[in-house]
Amino acid sequence: MEKNVGGMDRWLRIVAGLVLIGLTLNGNIGAWGWLGVIVLATGVFSMCGLYKLIGVNTCKVKSA
Numbered sequence: 001m002e003k004n005v006g007g008m009d010r011w012l013r014i015v016a017g018l019v020l021i022g023l024t025l026n027g028n029i030g031a032w033g034w035l036g037v038i039v040l041a042t043g044v045f046s047m048c049g050l051y052k053l054i055g056v057n058t059c060k061v062k063s064a
Contacts, residue, residue, distance in 0.1 A: 003046040011043070017038075020035065021036040024036065046059070
């Protein structure tokens with residue numbers, strides 16, 4: 001799998017995923033908060049299927 005999530009985008013996804021999961025476990029938001037698992041996974045693995053589909057890449061390109 002090719003990484004397409006990098007830098008600040010990656011860390012924002014990890015934090016947002018953890019916050020959504022925490023709010024769901026705490027009972028502050030409904031079951032839709034479990035979508036935080038997907039957000040967290042895209043940050044941890046640096047790969048987003050939607051980004052790949054639309055051709056977006058936030059990873060820095062290595063110069064040759």
